[in-house]
Amino acid sequence: MFSFLSVEFALIFIVFFALYWAFYRQSKVQNGLLLIFSYFIIFLMAGAIATSVLLLFSVLIFIISRMLMTSLRPKFWLVLGIVVTIANLAVFKYYEFFRANIVAAMQALQLDASGVVANIVFPLGISYYSFQAISYLVTLHQRRANHAVSSPLTFWQLLTHLSFFSTISAGPITRVDDTKGLLDIEKKPCGMQAQLITTAHRKPLLPMLAFALILLALAKKWWLAGYLADTWVNPVFANPEGFHSLEVLAAIYGYTLQLFLDFSGYSEMMVAFGLLLGFRLPMNFNAPLLAHNIRDFWDRWHISLSTWIRDYIYIPLGGSRNGFVRTQINLIIAMVLSGIWHGSTLNFFFWGLFHGLAIALLNVGDKVLQNRTSNPKGRNFLAGTGWLGKGLGVFTTIHFVVFAFVFFRATTFEEALLIFKALFTNHINVAWANNPLYLLSLLLIAWLLYPVVRNGAKRLAPILAKVPNVLLYLALFIGFMLVVVLAPSGIPGFIYANF
Structure with a gap:
């Protein structure tokens, strides 16, 4: 293919x-x-x-x-x-x-x-x-x-x-x-x-970074997203009744990470191709799994789509120009249309509706706290209370996103309900097929270490700038060969190409 x-x-x-x-x-x-x-x-x-x-x-x-x-x-x-x-x-x-x-x-x-x-x-x-x-x-x-x-x-x-x-x-x-x-x-x-x-x-833009993005994209797609899909997500979503509740939970968490790795990897690869040809393309992701509320999530996730929805659906509907209540209605309509864009089945409608309601409820909370949604302190209340509040905001946001994505992954609304049914009932008489604690522990560790790795990469950039280019290209070549040689057989498709 x-x-x-x-x-x-x-x-x-x-x-x-x-x-x-x-x-x-x-x-x-x-x-x-x-x-x-x-x-x-x-x-x-x-x-x-x-x-x-x-x-x-x-x-x-x-x-x-x-x-x-x-x-x-x-x-x-x-x-x-x-x-x-x-x-x-x-x-x-x-x-x-x-x-x-x-x-x-x-x-x-x-x-x-x-x-x-x-x-x-x-x-x-x-x-x-x-x-x-x-x-x-x-x-x-x-x-x-x-x-x-x-x-x-x-x-x-x-x-x-x-x-x-x-x-x-x-x-x-x-x-x-x-x-x-x-x-x-x-x-x-x-x-x-x-x-x-x-x-x-024209000239190639940031060629070293472009090749690094391609290497990172291959690792994300072939190694990580592929493993999550083949070992956990696809088997569980295909037959949720045959798996223990903890395995279902692992697959639910796993799908969000699979989707992020798959789509961010694809987007970064396309940005890299653009750079190699002298074109600047927009970045689609900015650490969305560290978002401290659902508004912040949509400022970080699929940015080229969320800004398009803002400019060509939300603002033409009236945006925030016609009062608080109408603003929330406009937001909900925009997010529902976003869901329908992804697919015509009922599960996508509800996925968009849940996100629209979540943003509207967050705005209502801001209104209650500060009586003015434009007040920055009100809009980011938890994040402004210190690391504990921000951590709670991130935890709450990501869990909402993760469980809403069940409707995104399921092929029908009924299938999504079966996933939740298995999550809450299969702990009684269903044995483990795999050890879900292993994956759940890895996901937790990866999530906790992700901010550290991001900050470390930023600090590493000035150091790498002093390394001779020939050594950096050699390292990239070795990394590329490792990814290709150790990758599973077959050519996987990208999830968002289906939309």
């Missing part, structure tokens, strides 16, 4: 990398090569249909964007572009949901449902390039409304922006302009338009 973890991709990327930098003085040629390479990768991963869908969609968005900038009715073209994008996404992403309901209705009316198409191809990355398209159209409309002197992307630049191989499969979701909260690994803004239209000579 062709993927970012396959040998075939590595070989193709090496050839492309050499050709790309052969034209380091010509950024337009590099953009052309990047566009060709991106479409080639999409074709190899998803086939001709998915590639054609992306191309046709990109052409349509380009036409709408030009009409938006030149027409006397720009708002009409903005709304049309958003409707077309959402309709295109809904047809492919939620077809199975619609099909199942149509078939059920036809059968209830005793009509022949055999003519309903069984399934359709789900185009690679459609969720992510749809979000980028909406962001682009809204940005153009805002520029025109503000009389900003800024040209839209050319046809080829737009195609490259929507198909960039480092963002197509599972993000990060990029924007054309610099955006509050979206920063690269050096905490610098990373709007794509300035990077695509530049005429300056």
Whole structure:
């Protein structure tokens, strides 16, 4: 199977990398090569249909964007572009949901449902390039409304922006302009338009760090996430009734860590590819498992999605402009829509609802404590009471996140309920299949040591800067070989590529 973890991709990327930098003085040629390479990768991963869908969609968005900038009715073209994008996404992403309901209705009316198409191809990355398209159209409309002197992307630049191989499969979701909260690994803004239209000579950015990120991503995905999935998460979620309550608990904790390792590893690998090609892409994670409340969690988890929800769902709904109660309703709606974006089944709806209610309840608590949610002391009450209060906040937040993720991992709402039933009842007459205390102890130790390791890595950076590059590259090469040689067989898929 062709993927970012396959040998075939590595070989193709090496050839492309050499050709790309052969034209380091010509950024337009590099953009052309990047566009060709991106479409080639999409074709190899998803086939001709998915590639054609992306191309046709990109052409349509380009036409709408030009009409938006030149027409006397720009708002009409903005709304049309958003409707077309959402309709295109809904047809492919939620077809199975619609099909199942149509078939059920036809059968209830005793009509022949055999003519309903069984399934359709789900185009690679459609969720992510749809979000980028909406962001682009809204940005153009805002520029025109503000009389900003800024040209839209050319046809080829737009195609490259929507198909960039480092963002197509599972993000990060990029924007054309610099955006509050979206920063690269050096905490610098990373709007794509300035990077695509530049005429300056590009150069690889932080190559040592980029290779280290790739190595770290491989270790996260192949070693750690793979072990958790194969040994604990998948077996328990497939048959919760056959495992002891402590094993179910270990799998629940294990899934949150698996998802974090899998998705953060993928995101860091994509950021690394961008750096090697001279592009700055936004970081998607900032130690989310150390968040001290649920607001803080969403400031740290899947940052490119959470900021997109903020800017294109929450704020258009009214944000915090219409009073406290309406603000909480807007937050809940935004989080429910986030859940539905992940999937059409009831469990995703409840996952989003739980997070929306948690944020709203936190805001209510702030209101009670300080009578003003904008007061920093009220918004971070526990964190401001010292290390014990902050520790309690982190503990509470992570456990909410962990148990809410049961609905995220389960394939149906009923399956999620079975997991909780097994958690609370299987301690009576079900024997251990594995020793869950071993994994639970490791997870606890890892969680406690994580802040220490993060701080240690920051302190180590100045020391490593004094080490000769040849030794650092040698260490990275040895690490890479160890990861590849000791990795389990097979090429695992990334979880968020399914969304």
